[in-house]
Amino acid sequence: MLTRSLPPALALLLLLCFSCATRRTEVARVGEWETVETATKPVARHEAAFVAVGDRYYLLGGRGIRPVSIYDTRTRQWTEGARPPVEIHHFQPVVYGGEVYLLGAMTGGYPGETPLPHVYIYSPATDSWRQGHEIPADRRRGGAGAVLHEGLIYLVAGIRDGHRGDHKPWLDAYDPATGEWTRLPDAPRPRDHFQAAVVDGKLYAAAGRTTVAATNPFANTIGAVDVYDLASQQWTTLEEEIPTRRAGTAAIGLPGQLIVIGGESDTQELAHAEVEALDVSSGQWRTLPPLVRGRHGTGIVHDDGHLLMASGCGRRGGEPELADMIRAAVR
Template sequence: MAVRILSILPLILLLGCATPRTDEAPVLGEWETVDTETEPVARHEAAFVAVGNRYYLLGGRGIRPVSIFDTRTRTWTKGAPPPVEIHHFQPVVYQEEIYLLGAMTGGYPGETPLPNVYIYNPVSDEWREGHEIPEDRRRGGAGAVLHDGIIYLVCGIRDGHRGDHKQWLDAYNPATGAWTPLPDAPRPRDHFQAAVVDGKLYAAAGRTTVAATNPFANTIGPVDVYDFEEEAWTTLETEIPTQRAGTAAIGLADRLIVIGGESDSQEPAHADVEALDVQSGTWSALPPLVRGRHGTGIVHDADHLYMASGCGQRGGEPELSDMIRARIR
């Protein structure tokens, strides 16, 4: 037996198999529709997040009650509606509450940025108005992430869908209300979601919206990365393969996953799911959504990714009321 092991050892080393890799890319299975006892309230330009063993759909066009999915009973129930119309934002979970900032209110195309942070408490099913956002830093359609207890708000648009796109990056301390402008991103973008991967902020996809010409055009290929420690931006050499806006984004291991979206290249919402390996800078395609959508979020729970609601075509119709998932392997 000892002789046989020694005889194949050089071959094992040659093939690089002596030590298994520990940085394998997450592999997603095919997306499927989740069978639930009830359905959420259909909506888009909304938020989808998990707190504890429940998922929450919040906001969207109009004033919609919160839709709450209990993973134990597999049922959707209705929670409290927000005090104002809130849409076009990326939610952040901080100390078991859901923070909404960088949001818009009002109707297309002249939506206005909300002047305050809004907070939803899942335990009490109550909304409250939080800190005021500095008037000269208000915008909607921005990316928002939590890193080391600070919420970072990146880019966005000031004048609804008409223009005034921003390159801004701000740090908001939810404990104190302190608001600190940071170095501008390399380019403006709106209608996207940011994510933290390997200790850095990634801004990918999105567009600079101009309703007067074509609200679905001006999609963005370059990916901009903010290093929290260096307090500096860089732009990756490789652009996102499928340019689109209204995307969801999440960090998974050493990958940035960008999901769904809308563009002027097709009428149906995008079903594309693409992953960026942040170590190599290369993109790969993952299994597409069972139905394309934009204007919602993504939840990572145990060994699955979940999406709910959103819009099935570019623009505002049809609003969806389903939930889909893909297994992480």
């Protein structure tokens, strides 16, 4: 930038503006994954949820009715909590008001699982479950992405008929304080078996598939990444697809980036160990260190300078269910 012929004050202003325009969010670096040694083990499960509330981690749901597994970061021990009132699986949890909200979930056995008609809430403070608001009958689905943003829970996409079909591109905003549901613009495409994340005021829907058990339940994986601007309420699709197509992934938003982890596909028997990060400023993907063991059907926690995962399934499908915890440092 040429500033010599300009008055000093104007030159300084232009330099400051140029600096602001070119400044980018510093992207965190994710290190190698390792197994966390713990005094006890959680209940093995998959198609479940993993969240942090306070100084404890919680594994919830999964196929069958599994008790909550609670990890105390101070004692490094897992203990068992309450069992849910119904079977809850294929959902992305949301922590709101110190409680865990479960919606966009399935119940029942493969391949004809049905969407749960109500929101279910787990209270870590009392180790108890309760049934929450009813979900509108014409917006029920499972395998959907769910994120919290400014007091609202956004539920995106999903599948209505278990693993058999009826995939939806729907987007809804649910107010957990009032129970109100608001229909928002449909995503550019349907998808299920994925997790969503919010980065810099935008909701990202990446990975997943449109499941059809009758032909190949692991096929139809999706490469396109759809982005919803929460302020303008408009969808766009990124030019660059996710490098490794897979479903059953975990996802998390970190400053300036979306991270997609693990999964399953029809390209390999083992669950995916890939960890891939999208720089939301450039729209470019990069490869991060892989998991120490691939897995699908669980979640991801960011706490105490680490990304952590627990449980999941080590091969595509339902076996073996894992009972471990792994982590990678975030710097």
